[in-house]
Amino acid sequence: MTLQERISALATAIGGKIKQLFQNQGNLSALVTTEKTNLVGAINEVANATTLIDDVTPSASKTYSSNKIQSVVSAAATATKNELLGGASSAFDTLQEIESRLGSDNNSIGSLLTAVGFRVRFDAPQTLTAAQITQVNANLGIGEPNTDFVATFNAALV
Known part of the structure; x- marks a missing residue:
């Protein structure tokens, strides 16, 4: 299952829960509080029981x-x-300073081209090893791409 499919499944699960909430609105027996007869009382109970900022x-x-x-x-x-x-020192903390330095040192250009070869492409398909995929996801802040978001969502409901 792709990340897009997992996120779609999560959206579907959230939609189902929202639908369930709409169906239960006005039904005070569905409240998860001891105050079942008064909505204001239930809200006050929850507000007094929890500090939301920590x-x-x-x-x-x-x-x-x-x-x-x-x-x-x-x-x-x-x-x-x-x-x-x-x-980087103040002498090399802008692109212009870096370009000036690279233009005068052929060894630096070779090193730069080698480093560019390790980039993740966006203009063409690319084959990566499992370790490279894990590292790319970590670098991009994606995390584990095979996460089951629906399971995470359902666990949060408990």
Whole structure:
């Protein structure tokens, strides 16, 4: 099953659950609270039982605050910039400086061409080993491409 097919299956599963929620709306007996006779009481019970923001250990039922999310994204952007530059000195931290250096060193061009040969193509089919596929998925942030998203979704419902 392809990633597209698995995501489609996940969308179908979510759609089914949403349909079920619409069918149960107004049915207070379907609430997962002790307060079954009053919707406001049930909401208050859930609200008082759980803090939805947790800046230390977010989970499936908790999230970071907006300030924490902003700081995490900012730190990730800085780390990504540093990874892209790889500690390059200020003399080689722009494309123009790199181009100038490569233009004067034929050995660097050979090394660059070798490195380019290891890229993932988007303009033509490419055969990759299982290890290369795993690494590409990790580099792109895809994770494991054979993940069963429906199973993950169903596990989250428990």
